[in-house]
Amino acid sequence: MKIISHRGASGYAPENTLKAFRLAVEMGAEDFEFDVHQTKDGILVVHHDFDLKHTALRKERIADLTWEELKKINVAKHYKADAAFQHVPRLEEVIDVIGGAAWLNFEVKNDKNVYPGIEDKVLAFLRSKPGLFEKSVVSSFDHGTLKRFRERSPELKLAYLGHGLSTVLLLPALRKAKAVGAVNFHIALRIAFGLNVSRIKKAGFRVCVYTVNTKKDALRMRHIGVDGIFTNYPDIQGKWELKG
16 A cells, blocks of 8 residues: 655645655655646646645735746745745656655646646656656546546546545546546545445556545555555654555
């Protein structure tokens, strides 16, 4: 079972910052998940939300800011335990820190195609570094984004993310995942029950579950056969002997 560092070591440092990714590497993380956006001037950056309300306590949207404007904003302001300045990192900065990882999940945030052309930029980036494309998976909650990735690259590994997914909606979601040729299916912990996981695996997908932050949940996920868990605590593996 993969122990996937969720937005870096986000349980110990401000999420999706270079500090969080460096800490995860120090903790021995081998698998990572992070969120990709695009600035007004077309720079790929790593941040969870479309705006800065949560991290920087500001209203601006990433799509409305240039990289020069964005990099001056402290996105650790919300993190009371360590609010020292951290900027939204460029995607290349993150990969410079975690590029030696075994597996990478690029979650592309592009609801309603708010970032036209982001698929081409992400694909170009994945192909710009030796070995990066092969060990990467691209996921998105936006089905149109997944379709555009598939149209541009038949060989790209995709992961389906179902927004507001429930047990009732699982079968239709599996059909959509098959339609875009996804290899992974990522679900929320709240619906990660044995029967659901079994259905997804029988449909031919690898199953990863978000966000798993307790020993009890992590052990249950391993017991029901999930392939990976996204966690804010990448040292979970050493503390709870979860590898394997």
